[in-house]
Amino acid sequence: MTILFDLIIKHFLSNYKIQTGSSCLKDFPSNLDEEGVPQNEVKRIASLIVQYSVRTFSPHFHNQLYAGTDIYGLAGAWLTEALNTSQYTYEVAPVFTLLEREIIKRSLELVGYPALPEADGLLAPGGSMSNMYGIVLARYKRFPEIKTKGMSVVPPLAIFTSEDGHYSMTKGAHWLGIGTDNVYKIRVNELGQMDVDDLKEKIHQARNKGCEPFFVNATAGSTVLAAFDPIDKIADVCEEHDIWLHVDVSLRAISRRLLSDQNFTEIHYFLLFFMARVAWEVRYCCRISIATPDALKFWLMWKARGTAGLRKSVDIAMDCANYFYEQIKDRPDFRLVLPEYEGSNICFWYIPPSMQGQEENEEWKNKLNRIAPTIKEKLIKVGSLMIGYTPLPSKNMPNFFRMVVSCQPPPSHSSMDFVINNIVEHGCKL
């Protein structure tokens, strides 16, 4: 174990490239055999695993969906693994249970909910599960008989989510027996936010088809554009129609002051780290937990950094995202996908000099569609930077870069410049 520890430390301090390229993997001894391997072969393999893995903790890793490792979070995770306990009973996990309650208690305060036990919470291991918890709770509140009788005793149910909402809504509708056809995708405006008039219209349509609208999913930080749905207005519609409002707080949706000043930011930040969303509506809990994530890594980070420390990290990330935005917004070789940004996700195209000042017809768009993938491929080969791209077919938008500014490792203006310079360096001759 000492050797493993040295390896990991070396890994953290190393200047390895972000990715070494998967072609090396053909020599990786992945085969599992009748006989085991000796200690020094385990050592060599552990070293190879480190070498061939993507360095997600690099300051230049900006690929989608997560940030780097927090050192306290890692310490908590290691302790959790070594102690090898489970949170299903207080008996075997007294400390862990205590810490989980503290996280829920403080989180309820942060979002302005009533205290335990009037309100409650659950830690979920990921977005799909967490959105499913929300649907199960809403369904139980509206039709408690479904728990015992199943869905054949109620009319078809309808779910509403924006066309840019997370795919787990559809997956959840399949799992939970609601049906993907009964997920109504609501139009978004040019900023990627749910169109409330279209929501009203679709509720009407669903009713006309004999469906029972029971669940609206509002997104606070959509998957691609990090857009915030107009939650206040959606809440009015939900109240009028007696529909459960679920807010899907996405992983990169940091720093929006949504519920009360300064408060919601921290929640977002935590989510950013742990890929865990909290089903706030669990106050109507009906014994639905299907997995028990461990609270310690989350708790230890919060304890060590304090709410103030976490808030500061978010402020730094937001300042850097804003700096990045300011640097590219007036350049001829960069073009923003949205005119403004509320989160720390900046989406943009790089337009090489050879493509500037031309008619932007289909051929031009097809060419632009290849620019981000080509630059990304070069960057990965060099290993200097990792950044995601995606098209937005619903808006007929060719591939654009999605720059994710996260809190760990702490970004800086110079790490933002590094991204811009690297893209220009590998794209300017295209």
Place this chain on the structure above:
Amino acid sequence: MTILFDLIIKHFLSNYKIQTGSSCLKDFPSNLDEEGVPQNEVKRIASLIVQYSVRTFSPHFHNQLYAGTDIYGLAGAWLTEALNTSQYTYEVAPVFTLLEREIIKRSLELVGYPALPEADGLLAPGGSMSNMYGIVLARYKRFPEIKTKGMSVVPPLAIFTSEDGHYSMTKGAHWLGIGTDNVYKIRVNELGQMDVDDLKEKIHQARNKGCEPFFVNATAGSTVLAAFDPIDKIADVCEEHDIWLHVDVSLRAISRRLLSDQNFTEIHYFLLFFMARVAWEVRYCCRISIATPDALKFWLMWKARGTAGLRKSVDIAMDCANYFYEQIKDRPDFRLVLPEYEGSNICFWYIPPSMQGQEENEEWKNKLNRIAPTIKEKLIKVGSLMIGYTPLPSKNMPNFFRMVVSCQPPPSHSSMDFVINNIVEHGCKL
């Protein structure tokens, strides 16, 4: 981090009591505050967490549901946490993806399934999820239209499971919109195995009520008694009625030669460690994954120990379970719950001398019901041994001990004697 590492090593080598008692926890600084805490306070807290946690890696920890830490598994887990990647794309997790495929490939071989891609598998983070995967797959195969249209377009569906089956069947029926009333609990015989005649009868009953039987859950190692349902006979019934057969391979169900000689044992063993069951039926996969557990800890243990090493661990555990059984079966102060055992779970009552040779009426049973809890409480206070107990209300059985013999740390005849001696020591005066 070095300090943390020292702590954990100390923890592994320590002779701490198994549990220190939760009363100490009142001083634990669980509060999360505006300000963080300095490094040496983090150190002190980490130390307290270790001190107050149950030592699940002790050779005398026999509480329900899991075994001790495997050192290679732990190394894999630490690496996984440090590398902080996710298996959702090959791009960010090339090595992990490769290892996951190898685990699935080899596991398919072990259970005698066709090779990839004709058959396929999924790693699941726990039993509830894994049983739900099975139900979703079975439902999709029988009524693919449920995916898009929901369950309102089909008749009520019926699930069959033994009365000793895992509670996640009921939970899954709630989640998936089937309804807990549509879970038919099949009687078990005196060995805790599903009664196939009652299964046939209940299928008939469900049809008469207008339900569509689509899913039978056979249990290979039931939660309390580690009983094995008669899978061959159940399979015949399922074939006749065109019902999907799902086998729930429970965590402690090691060493039964179920499908082909020597093969099934390993699978059980892996499950024992990782609380992950594999949805074998995923060959009919319909893009249902809702969480991505990490494969590395599983893979590294298998790689280091080899299939032969794992098989040997199972043999040692089974030998010790058998030794334990032999030691207590003829003693007047021990009484077995079942006359024979197929797994490594031995259930028994301790009958103190003061209760022997008496009429076993209700009053006697009520007294016996308090024996196991009283002994357990004493053992926890002393910190020498941790062992679970449970009643079996369906059979009107008072609380009995459930001795779980697991593979890690390797058990021995002397660690078995230790359990017997400790129970006698703390129970003989009752």
